[in-house]
Amino acid sequence: MRRLVIAYSLYVIAIWIFFPLVYPELHTAASRYASIGHAVYFSRLPLLPMLLYIVWKNHRWKELAASLERRLSRLPAAAVFVLILVLLYGVVQLPFRLAGYWNARNEAISVQPFSDWLGEYALSLLLLYLAVTAVVFLSQLLMKKFPKNWWISLWVMLVPCVIFVVYVQPIWIDPLYEDFHHLREGQLRTQIQQLTAEAGIPDATLLEIGKSAETVTYNAYVTGVFDSARVVLYDTTIEGLEQEEVLFIVAHEIGHYVLHHVYWGTAGFLVLGLFLLWMTKRLSAVYLAKRKLQAHQLQAMPLFLLLLTGFQLISQPVSLYVSREMEQQADAYALEHAPDTVAGIRMFQKMQSVSQGDPDPWPIITWLRSTHPPMQDRIKTIKEYTENKQKQ
Incomplete structure (x- = not known):
């Protein structure tokens, strides 16, 4: 564990030397705000899998899970275990969240008072806690009842949950944050x-x-x-x-x-979710057999969360690529239907000026982080569309 923590610490130090100090020198189009934003993002990227790995390997967490299962029924035991886990996650990622908040405030991107930001952060942790507790409890029930095919049953239960998040959240959850x-x-x-x-x-x-x-x-x-x-x-x-x-x-x-991007995105997520659950079932069986654990035991939950998080991290570049393609399609729709296409150039230029994002990040950064195409590419697309239309 100590080696892992040391390796992560060296990784974070390297990230914070490279992006705030070296990257702006090598890539002058990137603002200080964008460079620090990259540092915050890549610092947090491996944090959750690393935390879950430590929890899975640490004997004290094993003892805690076993003790909770002996003393409490299934739901309270899961609720207490997840509460401690979410609080720990909230604490370890807080420095990077604060760095992101400070960066936005320092560059006048955000004007949100700290108290409001802290309240939203606490609310996000609360919602995360409720969601993970429900998932863990439901997973334990299905794993016990369907020891061989729990992954299929869990996926079936995932479908209405995803539909709720995608389609109901904007109406019910978002108003908790916004006016x-x-x-x-x-x-x-x-x-x-x-x-x-x-x-x-x-x-x-x-x-x-x-x-x-x-x-x-x-x-x-x-x-x-x-x-x-x-x-x-x-x-x-x-x-x-x-x-x-x-x-x-x-x-x-x-x-x-x-263009039904929400539908396509939801379908893609569900297909990916089915594959990830199948992979998790196959791989987890090996590790659980070594520890002589049953899948439905609370001690096994960190392993399942770790595998799912790890697989999601590995598949993220594919998801980001699909997102960028959808954004390009939406841009193409706007070029055909907006009253003034040239206004799109001014809009992107103003958006870039205000947001101070990285207008043309290195390809590897785009691949690992960007949900949208680089701003310079989007502006270039509009210019080419306008020129071609004038030639017709």
């Missing part, structure tokens, strides 16, 4: 309604979210299922961008909805 209200009447609302009508979603709910108390960045998104689309705009987007620029970003988000 939503209907988009104000005016020309912008009228033109957005024209875009939604052309997209076949004339009854879309148009909302504005108050983010100016937290950040200065621009954003918008579209959520909902079937005909219940919800177009959500940051108030910073409305105030900071020209109307044609706002319409371009809205057209992009409508593109995600029209």
Whole structure:
């Protein structure tokens, strides 16, 4: 364990030497904010798998799990075990979360008071605790009842949970964090309604979210299922961008909805989840046999969480690639449907200026981290589209 902690410590030191000090010198397009953001991200990347590995190997955690199972029934035992685990995770990742918050505040990207940030962090840990406790308890029940095919049963139970998170969270969970209200009447609302009508979603709910108390960045998104689309705009987007620029970003988000990216993403996640659960079942059987443990025992839970987290980490570049492809498709939709395509260039330039992100990260960083194509590539695509259209 000591070697692992030392190795991780050396890794973090190298990350914080390279990105804040060396990377900006080698890649002058990257701002200080973006460079530190990379350092925070890559510092946290292996943290959860490492923590779960230590828990799995540490004899004190084994004794704790065994003691809880002897003294408590299944649900309370799982609740106490997961509570300690989530609190530990919250503590060990807190320095990096604080570094990210400080970085955003120092560069004037975030204006969120520390008390609000801390409250949201605590709420996120609470929701994580409730979710993991439910998953652990349900997994134990299924593993005991279906010792050979629990992974299939667990996947079947995963389907409604994923649907709930993807489709219900924007309506029920997000309001716990944010202040939503209907988009104000005016020309912008009228033109957005024209875009939604052309997209076949004339009854879309148009909302504005108050983010100016937290950040200065621009954003918008579209959520909902079937005909219940919800177009959500940051108030910073409305105030900071020209109307044609706002319409371009809205057209992009409508593109995600029209192209059914949420459905495809959900289907892809479920297929990947089935594969990861199968791999976890096969691999965990080897380690559990060595320790003479049953899958449904609380002592085995860190192993399952470790394997799932590890497999998810390995598959993440593929998920990120799919996300970038979907973003490119949404950009293409916006180019065909936004009233002013050139406004997209101005919008991306302003977004880059305000967010201070890395406009053209190294390919390996894009591969390991980016959900969106590099900003310079997106601007280049619009310029090429405009030039080709003028030649026609």
